[in-house]
Each structure stands twice: as structure tokens, then as C-alpha cells.
Amino acid sequence: MNIHEYQAKExxxxxxxxxxxxxxxxxxxxxxxxxxxxxxxxxxxxxxxxAGGRGKGTLYDPxxxxxxxxxxxxxxxxxxxxxxxxxxxxxxxxxTKQTGPNGKIVSNMYVESGCDIxxxxxxxxxxxxxxxxxxxxxxxxxxxxxxxxxxxxxxxIHKIWADPLNxxxxxxxxxLSRSLGLSGDSASQMMEMLESLYSMFIDKDCxxxxxxxxxxxxTGSMVALDAKVGxxxxxxxxxxxxxxxxxxxxxxxxEIRANDLGLSYxxxxxxxxxxxxxxxxxxASMDVIKLYGGEPANFLDIGGGATKESITAxxxxxxxxxxxxxxxxxxxxxxxxxxxxxxxxxxxxxxxxLEVPLVVRFSGTNHKEGKAVLDESDISVHTVxxxxxxxxxxxxxxxxxx
Amino acid sequence: xxIWINDDSxxxxxxxxxxxxxxxxxxxxxxxxxxxxxxxxxxxxxxxDLEGIEVPVFNNMGEAVxxxxxxxxxxxxxxxxxxxxxxxxxxxFNENGGGLIVCITEGIPTLDMIRAVAKVNEFDGVRxxxxxxxxxxxxxxxxxxxxxxxxxxxxxxxxxxxVSKSGTLTYEAVAQTMSVDEGxxxxxGIGGDPISGTGFIDCLQAFENDRETVAVVxxxxxGGSAEEEAAEWVADNMSKPVIGFVAGSTAPPGxxxxxxxxxxxxGKGTAAEKFAAFERAGIYVARDPSExxxxxxxxxxxxxxxxx
Numbered sequence: 001m002n003i004h005e006y007q008a009k010e011x012x013x014x015x016x017x018x019x020x021x022x023x024x025x026x027x028x029x030x031x032x033x034x035x036x037x038x039x040x041x042x043x044x045x046x047x048x049x050x051a052g053g054r055g056k057g058t059l060y061d062p063x064x065x066x067x068x069x070x071x072x073x074x075x076x077x078x079x080x081x082x083x084x085x086x087x088x089x090x091x092x093x094x095x096t097k098q099t100g101p102n103g104k105i106v107s108n109m110y111v112e113s114g115c116d117i118x119x120x121x122x123x124x125x126x127x128x129x130x131x132x133x134x135x136x137x138x139x140x141x142x143x144x145x146x147x148x149x150x151x152x153x154x155x156x157i158h159k160i161w162a163d164p165l166n167x168x169x170x171x172x173x174x175x176l177s178r179s180l181g182l183s184g185d186s187a188s189q190m191m192e193m194l195e196s197l198y199s200m201f202i203d204k205d206c207x208x209x210x211x212x213x214x215x216x217x218x219t220g221s222m223v224a225l226d227a228k229v230g231x232x233x234x235x236x237x238x239x240x241x242x243x244x245x246x247x248x249x250x251x252x253x254x255e256i257r258a259n260d261l262g263l264s265y266x267x268x269x270x271x272x273x274x275x276x277x278x279x280x281x282x283x284a285s286m287d288v289i290k291l292y293g294g295e296p297a298n299f300l301d302i303g304g305g306a307t308k309e310s311i312t313a314x315x316x317x318x319x320x321x322x323x324x325x326x327x328x329x330x331x332x333x334x335x336x337x338x339x340x341x342x343x344x345x346x347x348x349x350x351x352x353x354l355e356v357p358l359v360v361r362f363s364g365t366n367h368k369e370g371k372a373v374l375d376e377s378d379i380s381v382h383t384v385x386x387x388x389x390x391x392x393x394x395x396x397x398x399x400x401x402x
Numbered sequence: 403x404x405i406w407i408n409d410d411s412x413x414x415x416x417x418x419x420x421x422x423x424x425x426x427x428x429x430x431x432x433x434x435x436x437x438x439x440x441x442x443x444x445x446x447x448x449x450x451d452l453e454g455i456e457v458p459v460f461n462n463m464g465e466a467v468x469x470x471x472x473x474x475x476x477x478x479x480x481x482x483x484x485x486x487x488x489x490x491x492x493x494x495f496n497e498n499g500g501g502l503i504v505c506i507t508e509g510i511p512t513l514d515m516i517r518a519v520a521k522v523n524e525f526d527g528v529r530x531x532x533x534x535x536x537x538x539x540x541x542x543x544x545x546x547x548x549x550x551x552x553x554x555x556x557x558x559x560x561x562x563x564x565v566s567k568s569g570t571l572t573y574e575a576v577a578q579t580m581s582v583d584e585g586x587x588x589x590x591g592i593g594g595d596p597i598s599g600t601g602f603i604d605c606l607q608a609f610e611n612d613r614e615t616v617a618v619v620x621x622x623x624x625g626g627s628a629e630e631e632a633a634e635w636v637a638d639n640m641s642k643p644v645i646g647f648v649a650g651s652t653a654p655p656g657x658x659x660x661x662x663x664x665x666x667x668x669g670k671g672t673a674a675e676k677f678a679a680f681e682r683a684g685i686y687v688a689r690d691p692s693e694x695x696x697x698x699x700x701x702x703x704x705x706x707x708x709x710x
Contacts, residue, residue, distance in 0.1 A: 129625075129628075132520070133516055134513075164516045165521070205511055232512045237481070237482055276570075280570060280623050282659070282660060283623060283664070286651075287689075290651065290652045299653070299659050301660040334536075334551065364553055364577075387691060388690055388692035
């Protein structure tokens with residue numbers, strides 16, 4: 001789960017991390033009021049969406065599709081600028097390289113005081129899977145895509161790891177700030193910032209904190225100019241406050257609904273729907289469909305606790321996608337019994353009025369019973385015994401025109 | 403022989419009086435697994451009836467391990483208590499000659515797991531498998547040792563080792579070995595979380611050292627770089643043939659595919675990279691899990707372990 005920059009910066013303030021003064025706004029008049037109250041001649045007017053690449057994005061009118069403005073983050077030198085930029089941002093569609101071609105409608109803005117930048121750095125805290133600990137990563141090349149920096153100038157990236165039981169080591173922080181070429185007041189501010197951000201990472205169960213750029217101002221202050229914060233969803237239960245900062249418009253509606261039903265669903269671009277138990281098997285089913293010339297329409301794991309209700313809901317969700325021309329059901333019964341799934345498939349198919357070709361592969365617990373139930377039913381379904389056969393069959397039955 | 407668990411292992415169930423603990427405990431006993439007790443705080447002294455077999459319940463792991471001499475525990479407690487259960491088990495085993503902790507629970511906070519894994523790693527004789535995994539099974543001649551939630555009946559004692567990040571895909575691999583008349587020594591589900599205990603290399607090393615295992619099937623998935631590291635280890639250390647598959651060739655970048663760890667981030671962790679690493683390491687690659695059986699046969703024939 002991610003939050004907006006303005007929310008992340010509020011959290012930064014709470015933990016004592018320096019950020020420029022700024023005000024969250026939802027309209028042109030609010031943006032102008034924010035400009036007046038900040039009292040800074042130069043301000044940044046920033047689109048608030050979760051995806052990155054906002055600065056280099058383009059805004060479009062959602063009705064006409066006409067380009068409105070280049071750049072989702074603008075520097076305003078006057079009240080008139082603020083008016084123009086906020087008008088161009090608010091309610092329009094921002095497309096960045098991370099949003100995909102459909103972009104995101106911007107309904108939140110952040111107006112922030114300008115600051116005198118001396119140098120831009122990069123700072124991130126994340127979970128290092130290989131080292132099984134929390135990693136702090138910093139670079140002298142701020143304001144750039146970190147993947148590009150890693151590719152072109154890996155020597156500019158410096159890393160330290162927190163001890164899982166004792167946290168960040170002061171000497172490691174000192175050497176990190178030295179590697180960035182910081183000294184004097186900037187170095188001590190950096191040390192404080194590392195401590196504050198690490199406490200925030202732990203207290204709030206973050207999955208990522210990224211500041212790009214983190215700047216040293218002309219007066220030597222260390223200030224977070226941007227803020228990207230993500231949270232570990234497994235820790236939701238101990239952070240009830242998260243419901244208040246979650247922006248559901250940033251999430252795929254259908255994925256939220258699937259999740260509420262105990263299903264794990266991701267929409268893809270193909271035309272063969274998949275209904276599978278287990279995440280690995282669900283991915284493998286998509287892969288094999290592709291291997292035999294088809295294109296999967298979705299990832300869908302019905303989970304170990306699937307019921308008739310959740311299986312019917314799963315069919316409905318798959319069929320909401322108008323591209324779906326056929327469905328492959330792939331079940332390896334463990335706790336789930338194939339005959340239960342078979343009965344659910346029949347009911348769902350009747351209830352929904354399933355018209356697209358359906359191929360079902362059963363293996364594991366009660367697979368013979370499951371096949372018998374389907375074979376004796378009056379719904380149109382092909383039963384197969386391996387994933388290969390299932391994938392070939394469904395690809396053939398929709399004409400394999402991919 | 404098998405790895406880490408066998409017919410002589412003594413098993414505890416943490417969360418034995420809960421729905422999951424009782425349900426799966428019953429199935430473990432049906433498979434002749436030697437369940438010697440369970441733990442539920444506050445319910446110590448009670449007995450739980452698992453299909454006619456009375457199993458004692460203890461208040462904590464320290465007591466359970468010292469009274470039963472158990473050397474394996476399986477955790478079925480809810481996510482918010484699971485990391486605490488791992489800590490407790492690690493300390494109890496450390497004080498009583500070591501042991502294996504198998505954590506089935508899904509959805510444990512990542513930071514909890516970072517601390518739990520660090521705790522387990524402080525103790526030489528303690529190993530953690532999981533979390534978010536189906537567990538581990540060593541089929542025997544009459545039932546066997548099943549520590550987890552996998553369907554027992556699909557397995558048969560044999561000579562192939564299996565290690566996998568995914569649950570149902572492990573079962574698929576088991577079925578594939580059976581389709582070519584091969585059984586299994588041990589099957590380990592290491593789980594799909596970003597932070598977990600035992601990894602691919604630990605399993606490969608154990609299978610390499612196990613006299614009964616002649617070949618290993620390894621099932622990876624997108625995310626992280628564990629498959630690449632395992633492939634390098636195989637190239638340098640493994641004398642037995644390894645057959646590999648990676649799930650997620652068609653997964654879009656930046657999207658979690660069910661498992662918390664199954665995500666391509668910053669262009670890293672793709673199936674293509676992992677398959678390429680497998681091929682460089684001389685691993686026999688199956689592009690379709692339904693072909694694992696045939697690829698396994700080819701590997702065994704080339705190693706002189708099978709006629710055809």
C-alpha cells in the first residue's frame with residue numbers, strides 16, 4: 001500500500017525529518033490560498049498520484065483527450081503561474097511512464113515553498129531480501145532514476161544495513177554521510193535524518209521510503225524535497241490508522257473487490273481467463289497458455305479456503321473483462337476437493353449464463369469425482385488431466401488467433 | 403534416509419487446539435506422522451483427540467520440548483502471533499539439542515520475519531522452513547512424516563528431492579515425478595515470502611549430501627535473486643542432476659502475483675533471467691511444468707540412473 005507525497009511528508013514532519021513548507025489542495029482556489037499563506041514567491045505545484053515520473057509526465061483533458069500541459073510538477077514564479085498550473089492539473093489525466101497509457105486523474109495537489117538547492121542526493125530505505133535485513137541506500141546522483149544510476153555509475157551508490165535486532169549502527173551512518181561528501185552541519189543533519197527515517201520505517205511497518213531528491217540547500221540544510229512511502233500490507237492489523245490515508249482511487253477497483261472475497265486477482269491484456277488454486281500454479285498456468293500461443297487475461301488465485309460463493313465470484317470477475325473469450329480452470333486439489341470445485345463451476349456457469357468455452361483440469365484430491373460431476377452435467381465443458389492439455393485445448397477452442 | 407525429517411522425527415504442533423492445528427494435525431496422524439504433542443498458551447494439561455489418538459497440550463514450547471523430546475515443530479498460529487511462536491520454538495530447541503521449525507502461517511509482517519530469522523540464525527542447531535509454505539514431507543513405506551498441509555496421498559517414497567517456493571506447484575512437481583514412476587525422498591516448500599528461513603541452497607546442499615536422493619527438482623518463481631544464486635551454487639557444487647522450472651514468465655512488472663515476494667521490481671527478478679541462470683548452470687530446464695517428468699527422465703538417463 002502506497003500513500004501520496006503530501007501524506008508522506010506529514011509523516012516525515014511527525015518524525016522530525018526536514019521538509020519544505022507545503023499545503024495539500026483539491027482545487028484552484030485552494031491552491032491560490034495556499035500560495036498566499038506560504039508567503040514564498042517561488043513555489044512548486046505538484047500533482048499527487050502514486051505513480052512516479054510525475055515531473056516528466058503529460059496532462060490530458062479526460063473528456064477530449066487533448067494535451068493540456070507537459071509536466072505534472074511545475075515551478076511557479078507568480079500567483080498567475082499557480083493559477084494556470086493548478087487549473088491544468090486539477091481534474092485532468094496525468095500520464096507518466098509508470099501509470100501506463102491510461103494515466104491517472106489528478107484530484108489532489110500539493111503546493112510547496114521553493115528552496116535553494118546546492119546539491120541533489122538520493123536516499124532510500126527498503127527491505128533487502130538477500131541480506132534479510134533493512135537496507136539504507138544513498139547516492140550523490142539525486143533527481144535521477146536510481147536504476148539508471150545503478151547501471152551507469154554504480155560507484156555513486158552507497159549502502160548500509162541495519163542489524164535486525166539492534167537497528168542502525170551510528171558508525172555506519174557516519175561513514176554513509178561521509179561517502180556522500182557531507183561535512184559539518186549537513187553531516188550531522190544527515191545523521192539525525194537517518195535515525196528518524198529508520199524509526200519511522202520500523203514504527204509504521206514500511207516496505208519502502210524513497211527520497212529523490214534529498215537536497216542540501218545553499219545554507220547547508222538537508223531537506224526531503226520528495227517523499228515516496230509504501231507500507232507492508234501484512235502489518236495492516238496493527239495500523240488501523242492506515243484506512244484514513246488509503247486512496248482507493250489509486251487502486252484497481254476489481255482487485256480490491258477480489259481481495260475482499262479472499263481472491264488474488266491481477267488483470268492482464270490477453271483473452272484467456274484463468275481460475276487456479278495457488279499463486280505459483282496460477283502463474284504457471286498463464287505461462288503455459290502463452291507457451292502454446294495464447295494470451296492470459298488474468299492472474300487469479302482462489303486460495304486454499306475457496307467456497308462455492310468465492311468461485312462464482314471469481315467467474316464473475318474474470319468475465320467482467322470484455323476481452324475474455326475462453327476460461328481455463330486449473331485445480332490441484334489439496335485441502336480443496338475437485339468435486340466441490342466441479343459443483344461450483346456448474347452452479348456458477350448456470351447462474352452467470354457462461355457462454356465462452358470452458359476447459360477444466362483437475363488433479364489431486366477427488367479429481368476423478370470432479371471430472372465425473374462435470375462430464376455428467378449438461379454444461380458445455382472440456383475436462384483434461386494435465387496443464388499442457390488444458391492450455392492447448394483452450395487456445396485451440398478460441399481459434400488461437402494470437 | 404531423507405532430509406531433515408524422517409519416520410523417527412518427533413513432531414509438535416503450535417496452535418494445536420485451533421481450527422487449522424486440529425484439521426492438519428489429524429491428517430498428519432493419518433499419514434503415521436509421529437505427533438508427540440502441541441502447544442496452546444493457557445490450555446496446558448489438556449489432551450486433544452486427533453482421530454482417536456490423544457495428544458498432550460502444553461502451555462509453552464520450553465515445556466513441550468523438554469517433556470516430549472520433540473525435534474520438529476509446525477506452526478499453525480495466526481499471523482500476528484506467528485513470529486512470537488518462531489522465537490519461542492527457536493529458544494526451546496536451542497536449549498534442548500536443536501530442532502526444525504516449520505511455519506505454515508501466511509501474512510506475517512516482513513519486519514517480524516526479519517527479526518525472527520535473525521533469532522533463528524543465532525542458534526546453530528535450529529532451522530526454520532517458511533513461512534507461507536506447505537511444509538515438508540518425507541514419504542515412508544507405510545505413510546511417512548508429513549509436517550504441513552500438503553495432500554499426503556500424492557506422494558510415494560523414492561529417490562527424487564523436490565524444493566519449491568510455491569504450494570500447489572510443488573504438488574504438480576510431485577505428480578510429475580509419479581507420472582514417470584519416480585518417488586520422492588523429501589519435498590520441501592520454502593514459501594513465497596520475501597523473507598524466509600531455509601532457502602534453495604540449504605535444500606540443494608542437504609539433497610547433495612543425502613545418500614538416497616539422486617536428482618532434485620527445483621521450482622522457483624519471479625522476484626528476488628534466490629534462483630540465480632542457487633543456480634550458481636549448483637554449477638559449483640552439485641554432482642546430482644537438477645531439473646528446474648520458474649513460474650511467472652508472463653507476469654507484468656511491478657505487480658505482486660499472489661505471493662508477497664513474487665514481484666518484478668525495477669526490472670529485476672524476471673523469469674527470463676532465472677531461466678537463463680538455470681541454463682548457464684547446466685540445470686535441466688522445463689518450460690512447461692507438465693514436462694517436468696519427461697525432463698527428469700532425460701536427466702536420469704544421461705546420468706546413467708535409468709534405462710529410459
